[in-house]
Amino acid sequence: MRRRDLLSGGVASLLLPGLFGSKAHAAGALQDSADERCFLFLYAEGGWDPAVTLTPMFDTPGAWVEEGSRLEYGGGDLPYVDHFSRPALGEFFRQYGAELALLHGMEVPSISHESCLRLLLTGQSQALDPDWPTQISGSPQDRPMPHLVIDGPAFAGNMSERVVRLGSEGQLPLLLKDRLADDLDNDKVDPQIQALIDASVAQRSASRADSSSYLAGHAQAHLESVQGLSLLQSQAQGLSLNQGYPGCTRDYETDFETLFTCFDAGLSRCGMIRHKGWCNQGWDTHQLHERQGINWEDMGEVLLELMAMRDRFPSVKERLVVVVVSEMGRHPRLNNWGGKDHWTWTSAMLFGDGVQPGVVGGLDEIGQGRNVDLSTGGSGSVRLGPQHLGDTLLSLSAGQVTGTPIQALLRS
Amino acid sequence: MIWALLACTPAIAPVEAVEIPQISAPRLLRRASLDLRGTLPSTAELDSAEAQPEGIQATIEQWLLEPAFQERLVLMLGEQWHTRVEAFPIEAWDYDLEDQEYAFERAVGEEPLRLAAHVVTTGQPWSEVVQADYTLANPMLQEIWGLEALESGSGWVRAQYQDDRPHAGVLSTNGLWWRYNTDVSNMNRRRVAAISRLLVCHDLLSRPVSLGESASEDVENAVQTDPACMTCHAALDPAAAALFGFWTVIEYSEIEHANYHPERELLYDRYLGVEPAWHGVPVSGPESLGQAIAADPRFDTCAVQRFSEALIRRPITREEQVSLGAGYEGVVLDWLPDLLASPQYGAQEVRLLTPQQLDSALLQATGFSWTQDGTPMMDLDSGGLRQLAGGVDGEQVKGPQQVPGLTRTLVIQRLGERAARSVAAQGSIDIAQWHWRLLAERPTDQDMDALEALHSTVLAQSDVQTADAAVLTVLMRDAAFEAY
Known part of the structure; x- marks a missing residue:
């Protein structure tokens, strides 16, 4: 529907919920399964060490190997590094290994956290374009909160209207209910009067958008955000948009519930959740590298919670894609301080609808990424980079792919 | 010789003079007022701009001399320097200030910004920002870091550290180094990358890094021998060497982070193996590093x-x-x-009000500011609205929102509702005057008809106060209000 069509419908139609997006859209008008997929990004902040769990380095000369660790095979014969101190992660690999796709030896060509993060999520070191989640998430006219950032980074580029933040303490749902801060005794606007105000605001924006003023483009974007908000307010009644901090870290179970609720209701297509390590101690282990094992075990528990929550949302489960990433890897060897420094090669884990399980890529004898064949995932001539991951995700989302996706990760 | 050099200098292609369409005089005055004062112009100022557009520039230049400009500079620079964050290596409770968390975080983060704003607004050369022999500190910083005030005053004043640190403007401030923290293996490199980006607009971190084989064996050696590493480290490490007195090796210690460590100044030789320099210019420490940066x-x-x-x-x-x-x-x-006065400044391009501008503009125009326990919600991320309103938090969000979005629209709605009620409670309103004041646009007849119709409809269902608030809310939620 175009703006002019809307305008011809009169003022009331400017805010009429249901004209855009919603479940009806998700269920009916969408073309194929790729259009319907929703994406959860779980981001380990600080630079994880895949060697602790994902990429065995037992045969890499000089590489640090955790005492007591051993090569193990999970579901689907997926190789991983097991350790007695990580029962939850082991359980995850055993139970769900057959679903997982592991991408190894992806080069993120920087050693700065910020640049690596931009590279990982956008393919550029200076993010001018929106990141993959933002691109995938689609228009706010389809879903009012296309990319819901529960917690974590977002490079919105010129698509900032697509990115919606829940707020570090759940401010968004409180704002929707008008129950934020000192507002417990706030006089709420009468719903009927609220509707009149909303319609007037939309009318004024529509008039400006249709004018020759330099504000016209802005007014159009403003109108669309007002419409999106109206849609969200009409649909958010009774929805759970909660989050919590029961201990020293996030309540990921609640985060997953919130996100899947929004996926299920057609409010969002993408979501970002940040994992800051066990008790928010971080993944950036230049010292005390043993924190990596603790973090991985915490990640294992989080992933098990994710899978349990996925089972509670069958309609989400069948179209969910999960992407687990960190902005960089860690050097094969310990540094002088008992930690590991940054390393440009890292791994990613994907699973879900449309994702072909298995292992793509790997490391060579000095811990650098091996070139791969994008169609088979085995040895080849392509140096894996974030752009390949991005193109794969865009392909999974039926988005516009400008490069070459990793065909080996795409289920035919 | 000079001519020969000039002949080799790549010329910037002459730009054809293209006329840049300008916004109206009242809207330009509104833009400048929001930028330089953080407030909307008064109706009298708008009247004057409308009647005598040629007088605007003199008014704007006068605003550069007002104290409010310094406050605005702190916020504007904060969007670039990213120091107004809500997480530092040392936290408020380390100083028994857990009930003043916001004040603590802003004090720390604003220290370098206040110094920079002071240099600008007092008409000093910009080079003072890396050469000043003082910092700016408020009473909280003076107390917790033992700074000596150089002048009296209850707010931000010039002050000096008492730990024998060299004087190099912002390069000697805890606020900058706490934001751009370092660790045992980073050894100030992150800090050099930050000052390179901020002060000479050279983003070292944007360069692609492709590690060679030697990096797999010995990282510390590779940064001096592997060409892939040297591309950046040849610039990073010598400048990092000049900052070893600020190097911290113990995490979570306020003594470690708050104080200068002169005994570590020479450790660069042991850990970095290079002599201090700024892009080939030898330096001996932070002071001469500041001089070298200013001469770059x-x-x-x-x-x-x-x-x-x-x-x-x-x-x-x-x-x-x-x-x-x-x-x-x-x-x-x-x-x-x-x-x-440039055409680019007055161009018909849309800028969005920052959360802080929204707050200060409405506070001055309506008397309302959204606070929680005295903390301004529009300048707070944790439990607040800065990030949701499209502001820069300096960590997850590095640039201001450029187009309207759902959460920003929702924040402005709630803010507008509260500010409108605040005004309506003070007495009946003149719709045309508020339209002029809030938007710097005279309402058209069609505007007035629509707003008066809304007023009448609401009045029929409620009372004058509610009807007034409804009209004001519409104006504060208008697309032209959040744009400037």
Whole structure:
């Protein structure tokens, strides 16, 4: 529907919920399964060490190997590094290994956290374009909160209207209910009067958008955000948009519930959740590298919670894609301080609808990424980079792919 | 010889003079007032701009001298320097200030910004920002870091550290180094990358890194021998060597982080193995590092770029930098009138009010500010609205929102509702005057008809106060209100 069509419908139609997006859209008008997929990004902040769990380095000369660790095979014969101190992660690999796709030896060509993060999520070191989640998430006219950032980074580029933040303490749902801060005794606007105000605001924006003023483009974007908000307010009644901090870290179970609720209701297509390590101690282990094992075990528990929550949302489960990433890897060897420094090669884990399980890529004898064949995932001539991951995700989302996706990760 | 050199200098293609469409005089006055004062112009000021557009520039130049401009500079620079964050290596409770968390975080994060703003607004050369022999500190910083105030005053005043640290303007501030923290293996490199980006507009971190084989064996050796590593480290490490007195090796210790460590100054030799220098110019420590940065030819062009982008609120092109900086001679305050009179500043481009501008503009116009336990919600991330309203938090969000979005629209709705109720409670309103005041636009007959119709409809269902509030809410939620 175009703006002019809307305008011809009169003022009331400017805010009429249901004209855009919603479940009806998700269920009916969408073309194929790729259009319907929703994406959860779980981001380990600080630079994880895949060697602790994902990429065995037992045969890499000089590489640090955790005492007591051993090569193990999970579901689907997926190789991983097991350790007695990580029962939850082991359980995850055993139970769900057959679903997982592991991408190894992806080069993120920087050693700065910020640049690596931009590279990982956008393919550029200076993010001018929106990141993959933002691109995938689609228009706010389809879903009012296309990319819901529960917690974590977002490079919105010129698509900032697509990115919606829940707020570090759940401010968004409180704002929707008008129950934020000192507002417990706030006089709420009468719903009927609220509707009149909303319609007037939309009318004024529509008039400006249709004018020759330099504000016209802005007014159009403003109108669309007002419409999106109206849609969200009409649909958010009774929805759970909660989050919590029961201990020293996030309540990921609640985060997953919130996100899947929004996926299920057609409010969002993408979501970002940040994992800051066990008790928010971080993944950036230049010292005390043993924190990596603790973090991985915490990640294992989080992933098990994710899978349990996925089972509670069958309609989400069948179209969910999960992407687990960190902005960089860690050097094969310990540094002088008992930690590991940054390393440009890292791994990613994907699973879900449309994702072909298995292992793509790997490391060579000095811990650098091996070139791969994008169609088979085995040895080849392509140096894996974030752009390949991005193109794969865009392909999974039926988005516009400008490069070459990793065909080996795409289920035919 | 000079001619030969000039002949080899790549010329910037002459830019054809293209007329840039300008916004109206009242809207330009509104833009400048929001940028320089953080408030909306009064109706009298708008009347004057409408009647005598040629007088606007004199008014704007006068605003550069008002104290409010210093406050605005702190916020504008904060969007670039990213120091107004809510997480530092040392937290409020380390100083038994857990009930003053917001005040603590802003005090720390604003220290370098206050110094920079002080340099600008007092008409000093911009080079003072890396050479000043003082910092700016409020009573909280004076107390917790043992700073000695150089002048009296209850707010931010010039002050000096008492731990024998060298004087190098912002390069000697805890606030900058706490934001750009380092660790045992980073050894100040992150800090050098930050000052390179901020002060000479050279983003070392954007360079692609492709590690060679030697990096797999010995990282510390590779940074001096592997060409892939040396690309950046040849610039990073010598400058990092000059900052070893600020190097911290113990996490979570306020004594470690708050104090200078002169005994570590020479450790660069052991850990980095290079002599201190700034891009080939030998230095001996922070003081001469500051001098070398100020003498770097990129320092002036970067100042033009940074301040232009702060006020034009978008990246500027190389050609714009050259044309806008034509009159820049090292003193930002002397040059700002040129920038504010430039066609780029008055261009018909939309800028969005920052959360802090929304707050200060409505506070001054309506008397309302949204606070929680005295903390301004529009300047707070944890439990607040800065990030949701499209503001820069300096960590997850590095640039201001450029187009409207759902959460920003929702925040403005709630803010507008509260501010409107606050005004309506004070007495009946003049719709046309509020339209003029809030938007710097005279309402058309159609505007007035629609707003009066809304007023009448609401009045029929409620009371005058509610009807007034409804109309004001519409104006505060208008697309032209959040744009400037």
